[in-house]
Amino acid sequence: MREQRLSVRRASAVKRTKTIKVNYLARVEGEGALDVRVRGGRVTEARLRIFEPPRFFEAFLRGRRFTEAPDITARICGICPVAYQMSAVAAMEDVCGVQVEEPVRLLRRLLYCGEWMESHALHIYLLHAPDFLGYESAIHLARDHPEVVQRGLRLKKAGNDLMALLGGREVHPITVRVGGFYHVPVRADLARVAEQLKWARDAALETVRWAGTLPFPDYEHDYEFVALRHPTEYPIIEGRLVSTRGLDIPVRDYDTHFVEEHIPHSNALHSRLRVRGAYLVGPLARYNLNFDRLPAAVQQAAREGGLGPVCRNPFQSIVVRSVEVLYACEEALRLIDLYQPPQRPFVEVRPRAGTGYGCTEAPRGILYHRYTIDGNGVITEAKIVPPTAQNQKAMEEDLRAFVAPRIDLDHATLAWQCEQAIRNYDPCISCATHFLTLRVDRE
Amino acid sequence: MVRSLRRPKLAVWKFASCDGCQLSLLNCEEELLAIASQMEIAYFLEASRATGRGPYDISLVEGSISTPHDAERIKAVRRISRVLVTIGACATAGGIQALRNFSQVEEWRRLVYARPEYVQTLETSTPVAAHVPVDFELRGCPISKTQLVEVISAFLHGRRPAVPSHSVCMECKRRGTPCVMVARGTPCLGPITQAGCGAICPAYGRGCYGCYGPTETPNPTSLMSWWKGLGVEDGDLVRVLRTFNAGAEAFRAESERREAH
């Protein structure tokens, strides 16, 4: 615990054998650790251990009412509560056969834009950028570059303010319900945040340009990317599930193509594609599969940040996140412009026995919910697959490949680089662990 | 004394939780750099890989105690903390994960995990105060960031935090929100829920669902009869008391009484 965060051990018996342990990963959401084992100069194992306590959401959702799912599942993750709320309402409306009015749909998208901004800005400036610039944290970074950190904090605040306006507060918003919202804003409320969003749009553009100048290791990985895809929009709250290797299915077929496994040695539940194995979700996946859905100005900004339509270097995910912040600002401004308060903030939803499916693009990637409810609206079965669980296998494979050419680096440098590689994924370990195990087994 | 010359050290610890309460500290965008200049943020893994050595002047603890390992770890945290403040419903009441306290964890473990034997967990999820002495408990799921800043600055200046213990109703009155129960017949937990959020739910058209936990002297039995009068079913009365603060004494006792009959 505590001070003994980083320990590097050299086993003397076998030459060129070392174990790199990073106990307690910093600057990720939640608690995790990494073990890499090298034998005879080869990486034999890369293990991401996750030891968050299990919280049993899927178990205690049974017996709750279908209307409670948005408030309850929000508590899986304080960083992306809206994602949980949106996947939950999508699944519940699916099972009950309800479609919300267009203004409600757009308002959901707008609320979600706030979350993308807040979560991405947090990740870019507070969690990830310090790595590239060689600082222990954003607070250390702020001593030398206050203007950079202040820009990040203000950008984050713009997202939070949008969430607070629509949701009542930024963490665990209180306005979202199955069928719509408890409360919707009037146009004048939105005009207030629009001013701030215009500032944020400029700051986001600067962020893209600045992120593009960071020093990226020369490294690429051949992932199968999985994201939602929508006929006209950059995906946020709906779409089909597609991949770069030909997957193209409706959300309700998720379980026929994806499976979660409880793996004995990694002690963690890993998702994989039944036929092909590891895959990656998140900003890189969304971007690579949906570049053509970005407005021309955002595509242009991406080029200024040094990106093409495809990006396979996970370290550049910081640039892709910046591009998505810019997109979220643009999209939020567009939605505010279009906004007409709905006739009714919500439609009455009558429960109907059956199973419903919901999948939305959390900042960290697709978040899948499946619920079975009975005719009284009581949940009889729940399944939730958060992005980090889906990325775990890809993260481990990636780390193995990343470490291989770097094993001669001194230990502290290598350990930091591995941590940094993990932070590329923005792992949100609290979300993942309600069904990941926590056993830490070390010989 | 040398002590007074150095900046006080702040540590932030996480147990079973969603990170939302820690995030409230990072969400103090305007105050964050100011706090960082007044204090040494010595241990805060969500924000920094630098870890300054203890002991710490203030420890903020998020999350409940739900594993054997965490039951040990919290004792170590207590030993190296001068002041220990718990933040949020998880740390002060066991959190949403305290729903296990009303059920069989063994069954849940089998339900959620393919290999239940890998999962170490306790039968209960309990507040930090059930394990070690706590100097101050800040309520909410999530906590309010203004209250958090107040608590930190109060301890920096050696005074008690000014955090009200009255009900959400008072905040509605102050805000000028008409009572949703009286005016519209919407069931609301406001009368037995502690203030702190600014009474946002009634202001946004819904009843309070109790995320700040019970007030100092709540009367849930009486409120639940009112709810019944509004047509709420018995099962829902139990459910409404069992959410993020299900483990808080007043909510727990009333929910069990309701369940029994």
Ligand code: SF4
């Ligand atoms: S109290 Fe609520 S917001 Fe805070 S950590 Fe627990 S679940 Fe998250």
Ligand code: SF4
């Ligand atoms: S549920 Fe009650 S305490 Fe929580 S935010 Fe709403 S009004 Fe406040």
